[in-house]
Amino acid sequence: MTIESNTTSSLANPAEAAAGCWSCGTMRAVHFCSSCGKVQPPRPVDYFMFFALPRKLNLDTALLEREFYELSRKLHPDLCARADKREQEWSLEQSSLLNDAYRTLKDPIKRTEYLLRLEGVELEEQSKTATEKARATGEIKKQVVPPDLLEEVFELNMQLEELRMQKKLGEDDPALIEEIGKHKLGLEEKYESLSKELKTDWDDWDRLSDDATEEVRRRVCDKMVDLLNRRSYIRNLVRDVNEALEI
Amino acid sequence: MSSDRIVGIDLGTTNSLVAFMQGESPVVIPGEDGLNLVPSVVALDERDQIIVGNAARKYLIETPERAVYSIKRLMGRGLEDIREEIQLFPFRLAPDLQAGEVLRISLGQQTFTPPEISAFILRQLKRNAERFFNAPVTKAVITVPAYFNDAQRQATKDAGRIAGLEVLRLVNEPTAASLAYGLDKKQNGIVAVYDLGGGTFDISILKLHDGIFEVIATNGDTHLGGDDIDNLLIRIAIDDIRGDANLDVSRNSEVVATIRKAVIEAKIALSSSPQTTLDIELPQGKRYQREITREQFEQLIQPIIDRTVGPCKQALKDAGLKPPQIDEVVLVGGSTRIPKVRALVEELFQRKPHTDLNPDEVVALGAAVQANILGGGSEATENMLLLDVTPLSLGIEVAGGVTDKIILRNSTIPASATQYYTTQIDGQANVAIHVLQGERELAKDCRSLARFDLKGIPPMTAGMPRIEVKFLIDANGILHVSAREQRSGKESEIEVQPSYGLTDDQVEGMILDSFDYAEEDFRQRQVIEARNETDTILAALEKGKKSPAWGQLTGDEKKKIAKLEKALIQVKAEDDHGAIRKAIDALNQGTMRLAELMMDTAVSTALKGKTMDQADMGEGSETGHPVARADFE
Secondary structure: OOOOOOOOOOOOOHHHOOOOOOOOOOOOOOOOOOEEEOOOOOOOHHOOOOOOOOOOOOOOOHHHHHHHHHHHHHHHHHOOOOOOOHHHHHHHHHHHHHHHHHHHOOOOOHHHHHHHOOOOOOOOHHHHHHHHHHHHHHOOOOOOOOOOHHHHHHHHHHHHHHHHHHHHHOOOHHHHHHHHHHHHHHHHHHHHHHHHHHHHHHHHHHHOOOOOOOHHHHHHHHOOOOOHHHHHHHHHHHHHHHHHHOO | OHOOEEEEEEEOEEEEEEEEEEEOOOEOOOOOOOOOOOEEEEEEEOOOOEOHHHHHHHHHHHOOOEEEEEHHHHOOOOOOOHHHHHHHHOEEEOOOOOOOOOOOOEEEEEOOHHHHHHHHHHHHHHHHHHHHHHOOOOOOEEEEOOOOOOHHHHHHHHHHHHHEOOOOOOOEEHHHHHHHHHHHHOOOOOEEEEEEEEOOEEEHHHHHEEEEEEEEEEEEEEOOHHHHHHHHHHHHHHHHHHHHHOOOOOOOOHHHHHHHHHHHHHHOOHHHHHHHEEEEEEEHHHHEEEEHHHHHHHHHHHHHHOOOHHHHHHHHHHOOOOOOHHOOOEEEOHHHHHHHHHHHHHHHHOOEOOOOOOOOOOHOOHHHHHHHHHHOOOOOOOOOOEEOOOOEEEEEEHHHHHHHHEEEEOOOEEEEEEEEEEEOOOOOOOEEEEEEEOOOEEHHHOEEEEEEEOOOOOOOOOOOOOEEEEEEEEEOOOEEEEEOOOOOOOOEEEEEOOOOOOOOHHHHHHHHHHHHHHHHHHHHHHHHHHHHHHHHHHHHHHHHOOOOOEEEEEEOHHHHHHHHHHHHHHOOOOOOOHHHHHHEEEEEEEEHHHHHHHHHHHHHHHHHHOHHHHHHHHHHHHHHHHHHHHHOO
């Protein structure tokens, strides 16, 4: 690992962004010059802007992949190994930005979370601080149980507790394991259906016009936050079940 | 463009190779002995000269305390994480080694760090390439196991620098192999590369798409390979000898080295024949003989090769693929010659693996392909681009000793993550950051990369400063960190204490030290050149003695030449190139009249009825003044 004392911003002055290619001066594509191919200094853009995409959630991932490959062929450091130091630096930053953007956007959940963050929802930080606090105090992180799951989770937790007990004593209760297995199947189905539900939320978001009020936007965002929370809750629950069954 | 010649180097645990792109295909550059493989063995001979490769192998048995092998296992590692290695391998740690210090290995009375020992190997490869091109080589692509962590990569890069090489790129070994393989095939699909070498195991799954080699997932074990099989067999042999011959040879390093050689030979033999015999001479005139069948061998090694299954399954899971979705499986590394390993791979991936490329050479060939791409490419590599991943997650230690992962494993590199830090008490000027690499939940179970302080934070109330720290993994898989305090816009000074590895100053020092060795190399080359010149001049003199001109010399002149000739022959045997040169010059002076007379003879022969052409001035100059030959150099 190397540490750079370099602390200047890597981002170019936005005013400069409108100017021509630093090398040949002609018109240019965003990340590289369309005329001479030189890599341009990175500009402060979000991941959607990086791919020249609107801030929408329905996305053609095959097209995104093609775009990713095309841009990789222009920006990757391997292609700038003989360029001057400055262009090599830009190539490193541009291609890391490209990779970060592609990794985030190609994954439906990461894409949704990212958009929510862009919209000012501190999704990750909230859950992160909560997790850290819980870890620091040694407690198990308390998650709000989605109301529609309350009854089922209560029953499942009782059964899991019983199962752990039995395993400790070296006993085996096939009926209980079957019961838990049924719950697990049900949870997995719910998990699947949430993905479909998310698609509806995406459509709602994508249909919003540019002049939609803050309140309308917030409402759609909140729906997605709620859905993502339920989703991660179920995922953790399934993980617990798997662990209990494996021990 | 000879100065731009970039070579590809496979710095292996057992063998190392150097290759380059000749026209449109990569070729391995052989050593002086004509062999492609340079054993990764370094020894110090009786005159304290460094010997590398095949020539160094005899020292493993004759003077084991002056030789080292498998040094790659120690690259980028600390004293506390090599306990196991030290038990299994005859590494001789420097007696004064302190905990927390970079490892140093004893060779005779001297000690060297693992990067320095690797640099000796690299320098030998560099020399082989320079001899091949007859021009200096200063740039290289070096391969590393895909599962190497940051410290191991940094150590490899340091080794390159110490050897006088600019390391343009570290390429993951299985990925390099896929490049060499893909060069032939030019097709799209999913490829799994199973790489079981001398000391490391990697599995990489790639997507090939119109020349783009995109790694989707990688996994492995940097301490698993043919070495482990050898050690197992050695242990069994030692136990047998204790039982049969009532001899404890475990502390006799010469006998252990002999056993090691024998079991390696047996292991190799068992890949092609159903049984073989171990036959080892022991002290006290005793002898150890044992038949071993392939079946027994396979049973013994099963637990070792089974350790490759977990990483393969994890890589498939990470890639989101099932075995039938893999289009091709490629085998890399000498240990994949073992039939049982091939059977295991076939079972795992449900298809017959490819074995058409030499598993010992394919990584070096791929490195040469990557070197060609970095050098601007050619027709063969047009459109080829490698998109590799980081094998391990990068994390930061947060409250409670927990790892907060900020760049997940299998992220395409270069990759970056930005973290924001603040202060917890008023006026706090420093924030400590602990950077980790690994998959485990707790910081103590992950690999510590570095601890550093953000210093000089302007005095503010707690929670006010907003320090942006950017973590960037470059295309070599090496981490870079930069920081900035955003509210004041003031630069934050960063002080680093790398957990392992050499500081920049230490590397600089080693580069300087290496000049001594380079000088030694240079001196040796001069001696060799002077000796060659001596041979040439003595041959010319022999020819002169047979020419009519010899008879025209006086007895004194002949006596003087004989004396000078004797002096030159005598000094030739010594290692002083200056003395040899002086003797050559003296003989040149002493034979001046002979040369003139020979030249006259040649000219007068020509005038006696031959044309100038037929007089053959070429021949004349060769039999003429010996100094002429020397000037050709």
